[in-house]
Each structure stands twice: as C-alpha cells, then as structure tokens.
Amino acid sequence: xxxxxxxxxxxxxxxxxxxxxxxxxxxxxxxxxxxxxxxxxxxxxxxxxxxxxxxxxxxxxxxxxxxxxxxxxxxxxxxxxxxxxxxxxxxxxxxxxxxxxxxxxxxxxxxxxxxxxxxxxxxxxxxxxxxxxxxxxxxxxxxxxxxxxxxxxxxxxxxxxxxxxxxxxxxxxxxxxxxxxxxxxxxxxxxxxxxxxxxxxxxxxxxxxxxxxxxxxxxxxxx
Ligand code: C5P
Numbered sequence: 001x002x003x004x005x006x007x008x009x010x011x012x013x014x015x016x017x018x019x020x021x022x023x024x025x026x027x028x029x030x031x032x033x034x035x036x037x038x039x040x041x042x043x044x045x046x047x048x049x050x051x052x053x054x055x056x057x058x059x060x061x062x063x064x065x066x067x068x069x070x071x072x073x074x075x076x077x078x079x080x081x082x083x084x085x086x087x088x089x090x091x092x093x094x095x096x097x098x099x100x101x102x103x104x105x106x107x108x109x110x111x112x113x114x115x116x117x118x119x120x121x122x123x124x125x126x127x128x129x130x131x132x133x134x135x136x137x138x139x140x141x142x143x144x145x146x147x148x149x150x151x152x153x154x155x156x157x158x159x160x161x162x163x164x165x166x167x168x169x170x171x172x173x174x175x176x177x178x179x180x181x182x183x184x185x186x187x188x189x190x191x192x193x194x195x196x197x198x199x200x201x202x203x204x205x206x207x208x209x210x211x212x213x214x215x216x217x218x219x220x221x222x223x
Contacts, residue, residue, distance in 0.1 A: 003029075003123035004222060005139070006215070007132035010146035011181045011192060013153030015203050015211065019146065020128040021075050022212045027126070027219060032119055033077040034129035034136070037067055037112050038103040039090035040081045045102060046094065052101040059107025067115065093161070093168060097176055100183040109189050130184055133195035141222060144215060145194035148203040153177060 024031035068080040133143035154174035184192040
C-alpha cells in the first residue's frame with residue numbers, strides 16, 4: 001500500500017515511544033524519535049557549557065550540530081551526535097531537566113523541524129514528539145495525541161529510570177515531568193497541543209497492545 005506519515009504527539013510518559021516503536025515495527029515503517037534530537041542538542045550545550053538562556057549560542061549550536069538517527073536491531077533509537085553515539089547520555093535526569101529550555105528557542109526548533117521534514121519526506125514513518133501533527137508534518141495522514149493521568153505517566157517514567165540504573169524518587173520524577181509539560185505547553189513556538197485533526201487517546205489503564213491495535217487497525221483502512 002501507500003506509505004503514510006503517522007504523527008504521534010503527547011506529554012512525557014504517555015507511552016508514545018513504546019507505542020510508536022511497535023506501530024512502526026508492525027507496519028515496516030521507520031520510527032523517528034524527535035525528542036532524542038532536542039535532547040542531543042541539549043547534551044552538546046551542557047558539554048560546551050553554554051548558558052541555557054543564550055538563544056544566539058544555542059541557535060548556532062543547533063544549526064551546526066551533526067545528528068544522525070537510526071534504529072538498532074532491538075528497535076531502539078540510536079543517536080549519533082557529532083560522530084559520537086550518545087543514546088545513553090541523552091536520557092540522564094540532567095538532560096531531562098534542561099531540554100525544555102533549549103527546545104523553546106525558535107532557531108533551535110527551526111533546524112530540528114527541517115531535519116525532521118527531510119527524514120519524513122518519502123513517507124513510511126512513525127514520527128513521535130510534541131508538535132509533529134501541528135507543525136512538522138501538518139500533512140500527515142494519521143495523527144494521534146496520546147495522554148494519560150499525570151500519576152500514571154510519572155510512575156512509568158520512574159520505572160523506566162530505575163531500570164536504566166538512575167537513582168531518583170517518584171516525587172522528583174513527578175515534579176520534573178510536570179514542569180517540563182508546563183514549559184512545553186506554554187511556549188510561544190509550536191507548543192504541545194493536539195492538532196485539530198488528531199485523534200486523542202487517553203491511555204490511562206490501557207495496555208500498550210490495546211493502543212497499538214487502535215492505531216494499526218486504522219492504518220489498514222488507509223494505506
Ligand atoms: O520525548 P522526550 O520526552 O524525549 O522529549 C524531550 C523534550 O524535547 C520535550 O520535553 C520537549 O521539550 C522537547 N521536544 C519538543 N518537540 C518535539 C519533541 C520533543 O519540543 N517534537
């Protein structure tokens with residue numbers, strides 16, 4: 001069938017990555033994690049000791065940074081930043097705390113959006129983020145906005161971080177996540193919100209497979 005563009009947006013911890021990855025696998029599509037790109041720019045900014053409010057330096061950094069995304073044999077996103085695989089380093093709590101500041105900057109978003117549009121140009125992609133349906137791929141054939149209660153989202157993120165070996169408390173994860181969602185939803189450029197033509201799925205109490213089935217069943221009718 002036709003190769004579609006599928007946009008999956010929503011707040012942190014709603015299960016977007018897991019769902020998007022499985023949908024891509026089932027359809028033989030490419031999974032693109034756009035959050036990883038903003039995280040990589042943030043990591044480079046931290047390494048370069050750039051002030052997180054310095055728009056000019058952060059824009060220059062985003063414009064010059066080398067970013068390569070690929071999916072490994074386990075289906076996980078690998079991200080190569082200026083030639084170095086930083087797939088693990090971009091998930092640290094420090095990067096999570098700073099990324100929303102970096103991603104508010106128009107010049108940073110401009111470059112990331114261009115890279116993302118190029119990656120999706122041929123179709124056959126499941127692209128996950130905050131502004132994919134509204135801004136990056138307004139022409140996507142299918143748009144989903146995944147949400148869940150803030151408690152459920154925090155519990156998921158907490159379990160994920162523990163599994164990765166980080167020492168955090170549930171309270172810290174909840175506070176950081178709520179702050180990040182607030183900044184993401186309030187920013188001037190491409191804020192977190194459902195596209196008018198997105199289907200909103202509240203994943204609270206749903207299994208991953210249930211959500212994946214909803215999305216893939218719709219695709220069979222469309223491609
Ligand atoms: O998806 P993830 O939680 O890894 O995204 C990290 C951060 O990157 C988000 O909190 C948001 O600030 C930013 N982001 C964005 N636009 C996207 C994807 C992520 O602003 N499309």
